[in-house]
Amino acid sequence: MSSTLIHSLWFLLVLFSRGIDTTETPPPLVPDDPPALLEKSVVLKGDSHVENVELLEPIKVKLDCTWTGNKTKLPNITGYWKKDGIEIDNTQVRVQLENERYNLKKVFSINKDNLGDYSCVFVGSQDGAKIDFHLAAPKMSDMRDKPVVSYVGDSVVIDCKSKKPPVYWLWYKVNGTEKELIDTGANSSRHRMHVNAEGYHSKLTVLLVNESDAGIYSCSAVFHIGASEGHVELRVITFIEPLKPFLAILVEVVVLVFLILLCEKRNSRKQNHSGNENQSAQTSKLAQGENGMEESSTIRQRKM
Amino acid sequence: MSKFQPRPAPPPEAVPDGGWGWVVVGSLFVSSALVFGLIRSLGVFFVEFVQHFDESAQVISWITSIGVAMQQLVSPVGTALCYAYGTRPVVMMGGFLSGMGFILASQATCVTHLYLTMGVISGSGWALVFTPTVASVMQYFTRRRSLAMALGFTGIGLSSFAFSPLFQLLVDTYTWRGALLILGGLSFNMVACGALIRPPGGPKAAVVVETQSDVHSSACASALSKAYSYLELSLLFQRPFLTYSLAITLFNFGYFVPYVHLVAHSRHQGFSQYQAAFIISATGVTDIVGRLVSGWSSDLGRLRLPHMLCLWTGLTGLFLLLVPLGSLGGSYPGLVVVSLAYGFCSGAMTPLVFSVVPEIVGMQRTLGALGLLQLIESVGGLLGAPLSGLLRDITGNYTASFEVAGIFVILGTLVTTMLPHFFSRTAPPPLASPRTPGQDTKDAESALMKSPSSFSEGLNHLDTLPFTEPQLDRSSLNLDQGDLPLKQGRSEVDNDC
Numbered sequence: 081m082s083s084t085l086i087h088s089l090w091f092l093l094v095l096f097s098r099g100i101d102t103t104e105t106p107p108p109l110v111p112d113d114p115p116a117l118l119e120k121s122v123v124l125k126g127d128s129h130v131e132n133v134e135l136l137e138p139i140k141v142k143l144d145c146t147w148t149g150n151k152t153k154l155p156n157i158t159g160y161w162k163k164d165g166i167e168i169d170n171t172q173v174r175v176q177l178e179n180e181r182y183n184l185k186k187v188f189s190i191n192k193d194n195l196g197d198y199s200c201v202f203v204g205s206q207d208g209a210k211i212d213f214h215l216a217a218p219k220m221s222d223m224r225d226k227p228v229v230s231y232v233g234d235s236v237v238i239d240c241k242s243k244k245p246p247v248y249w250l251w252y253k254v255n256g257t258e259k260e261l262i263d264t265g266a267n268s269s270r271h272r273m274h275v276n277a278e279g280y281h282s283k284l285t286v287l288l289v290n291e292s293d294a295g296i297y298s299c300s301a302v303f304h305i306g307a308s309e310g311h312v313e314l315r316v317i318t319f320i321e322p323l324k325p326f327l328a329i330l331v332e333v334v335v336l337v338f339l340i341l342l343c344e345k346r347n348s349r350k351q352n353h354s355g356n357e358n359q360s361a362q363t364s365k366l367a368q369g370e371n372g373m374e375e376s377s378t379i380r381q382r383k384m
Numbered sequence: 385m386s387k388f389q390p391r392p393a394p395p396p397e398a399v400p401d402g403g404w405g406w407v408v409v410g411s412l413f414v415s416s417a418l419v420f421g422l423i424r425s426l427g428v429f430f431v432e433f434v435q436h437f438d439e440s441a442q443v444i445s446w447i448t449s450i451g452v453a454m455q456q457l458v459s460p461v462g463t464a465l466c467y468a469y470g471t472r473p474v475v476m477m478g479g480f481l482s483g484m485g486f487i488l489a490s491q492a493t494c495v496t497h498l499y500l501t502m503g504v505i506s507g508s509g510w511a512l513v514f515t516p517t518v519a520s521v522m523q524y525f526t527r528r529r530s531l532a533m534a535l536g537f538t539g540i541g542l543s544s545f546a547f548s549p550l551f552q553l554l555v556d557t558y559t560w561r562g563a564l565l566i567l568g569g570l571s572f573n574m575v576a577c578g579a580l581i582r583p584p585g586g587p588k589a590a591v592v593v594e595t596q597s598d599v600h601s602s603a604c605a606s607a608l609s610k611a612y613s614y615l616e617l618s619l620l621f622q623r624p625f626l627t628y629s630l631a632i633t634l635f636n637f638g639y640f641v642p643y644v645h646l647v648a649h650s651r652h653q654g655f656s657q658y659q660a661a662f663i664i665s666a667t668g669v670t671d672i673v674g675r676l677v678s679g680w681s682s683d684l685g686r687l688r689l690p691h692m693l694c695l696w697t698g699l700t701g702l703f704l705l706l707v708p709l710g711s712l713g714g715s716y717p718g719l720v721v722v723s724l725a726y727g728f729c730s731g732a733m734t735p736l737v738f739s740v741v742p743e744i745v746g747m748q749r750t751l752g753a754l755g756l757l758q759l760i761e762s763v764g765g766l767l768g769a770p771l772s773g774l775l776r777d778i779t780g781n782y783t784a785s786f787e788v789a790g791i792f793v794i795l796g797t798l799v800t801t802m803l804p805h806f807f808s809r810t811a812p813p814p815l816a817s818p819r820t821p822g823q824d825t826k827d828a829e830s831a832l833m834k835s836p837s838s839f840s841e842g843l844n845h846l847d848t849l850p851f852t853e854p855q856l857d858r859s860s861l862n863l864d865q866g867d868l869p870l871k872q873g874r875s876e877v878d879n880d881c
Contacts, residue, residue, distance in 0.1 A: 230559070326565050329566070329570060333573055337476075340576065
């Protein structure tokens with residue numbers, strides 16, 4: 081009993097100190113008012129299940145596991161809790177069979193230091209069941225897996241979208257294993273970069289991109305409970321890149337056209353040599369025919 | 385000595401039905417791939433444009449609409465230019481224009497630039513390339529014309545499979561600007577295709593017959609009369625042509641609806657994205673098969689061409705009506721079967737839609753007739769997609785769209801039966817042309833008519849439908865442009881004079 085009182089007092093103290101750090105007015109301290117409680121309950125029919133729980137701030141979480149049991153429904157089985165795969169001490173209890181089900185409940189006080197995977201485990205005679213609760217800050221939604229490509233001198237926008245609006249956004253540039261915070265203040269060297277953060281979205285605009293800007297950028301959505309990150313890769317290319325295949329194709333087209341017309345000229349020259357004789361024969365016949373007609377008409381006229 | 389004396393035309397070369405003709409078929413293959421295959425795969429760019437220019441899908445989809453509209457509207461101009469200058473220069477110019485359009489588009493800073501470059505300039509280029517190339521293929525073949533055409537058009541089907549992933553790769557590597565630049569270069573290959581088109585029998589000698597040899601007429605009047613005859617505008621006053629153009633327009637209202645809405649319909653019925661994409665791909669395959677089968681079988685000459693046309697269009701309309709029924713109760717195999725059947729019949733119908741044209745207007749006028757038909761049928765194409773989209777918005781599902789589309793196609797079939805001499809066993813005499821003096825030419829033409837000349841595909845601008853939902857329709861709009869009639873027909877007329 082006293083431990084839980086100390087626990088809540090400590091929790092309230094943490095809340096109070098946070099209130100001092102920010103510019104907001106600290107929330108009124110009402111020791112009797114219990115902090116918010118989030119209830120998550122899962123009913124398991126099979127033998128394992130994973131549940132994702134998104135937390136925005138330090139909160140008490142009540143995890144409620146119900147198992148419908150296996151074929152041999154023993155009246156008593158054991159159950160315990162695990163955190164990140166390691167059994168939590170002093171959590172083993174006997175679980176009674178009620179209404180053909182086994183039930184385990186526990187309340188955890190979660191803050192940013194003890195996020196992780198919490199599991200309730202039922203141990204039956206031959207088998208058991210496990211329900212994992214993955215407690216974490218809300219993940220990013222729709223992260224691009226393809227790199228963002230930009231040309232040198234152009235401006236590019238990298239954006240991140242979160243499922244829930246965080247308290248604030250942070251952007252980092254990842255150099256190997258180091259993360260360098262992007263400072264968009266007026267005096268920094270990175271004045272080419274602007275961050276536009278509006279609730280769910282945050283956009284990093286890089287003006288006048290140059291080759292050193294290429295790399296992995298990390299956006300961090302900071303909640304009370306912790307931060308959730310997303311990564312976007314930026315690739316920088318010069319305009320020569322697409323120009324190379326373009327010029328290659330142009331050269332190919334010009335060569336093709338040249339070859340085709342050249343072949344045709346050669347073939348037509350051959351044909352002309354053989355065809356000329358035929359044509360001259362024809363035209364001479366026609367000329368003779370016309371002359372003949374004219375002569376006959378003039379003859380008629382003379383006769384008449 | 386009559387002033388009307390034509391200079392002696394070179395004797396028409398015997399149509400080889402092969403030889404260099406197959407090279408021209410290859411040229412058609414590449415050209416149709418680079419025109420319609422490319423248009424079908426532009427969906428990849430739409431996603432990028434929507435994001436970059438921050439505009440709605442509707443605004444971006446106008447780019448293809450304008451491109452297709454230009455391709456159809458400029459078609460008669462393209463055929464008229466072929467009469468004047470010969471096919472080869474026109475096609476090479478067309479290839480150059482379509483390439484330039486994309487190259488300029490890579491520098492666009494607003495959507496209007498894209499309308500002007502990708503829409504107007506490239507669209508005009510496509511018009512100058514496609515119809516003349518089709519005509520040239522027809523010049524080189526008589527007996528196996530429809531097969532040659534069908535083979536040429538398989539370029540569209542195959543390229544639409546290959547281009548979508550290729551374009552996606554280009555956009556991922558070079559962004560859309562670089563990708564458009566490379567596409568422009570690819571389009572320049574059509575210039576090389578144009579260079580392959582050797583005109584058999586020399587440039588159009590028929591032109592000489594047309595020019596009124598009145599030396600006192602002003603240059604303006606003679607230019608106008610030239611334009612009048614090049615554009616075959618006299619066809620607009622003849623009932624059979626008008627009947628047929630009405631029928632084709634009705635076909636176009638309904639023909640493309642599945643290609644625009646089939647994916648959306650299948651998603652609506654609850655099938656996954658991959659299942660929907662599979663349906664479209666499979667329909668594309670049966671489309672190609674249907675064209676080849678129809679081209680080959682109509683060459684055999686068992687049935688008269690208008691009858692075969694009615695058969696295939698009737699079946700197409702029927703399967704359109706059945707599409708909503710096929711997916712009734714969430715049955716995926718049912719939808720697949722109906723879509724495959726639809727694909728086969730619509731592919732089979734397209735070659736015949738063009739083959740019938742010479743029967744109606746005569747061989748020598750088919751070139752201009754096809755140009756005009758493309759212009760007129762564009763009404764059906766442009767109105768059909770928004771209409772079906774509207775029906776979907778009103779009723780909430782696609783059943784009404786498919787039913788209405790099927791009804792339009794069947795109406796077109798009924799209008800086709802109103803063609804003169806439809807119910808007779810033999811081909812009717814073609815329309816009297818103001819240029820053909822005397823009966824002997826008619827005999828020559830009707831003799832030509834008897835050999836089934838199936839022109840494949842001419843009219844469909846279907847491939848380039850304006851997308852209402854750009855993320856859906858990357859593939860499948862069937863556009864097949866039509867064939868042009870023989871220049872050979874004209875030179876024969878000259879000899880008779």
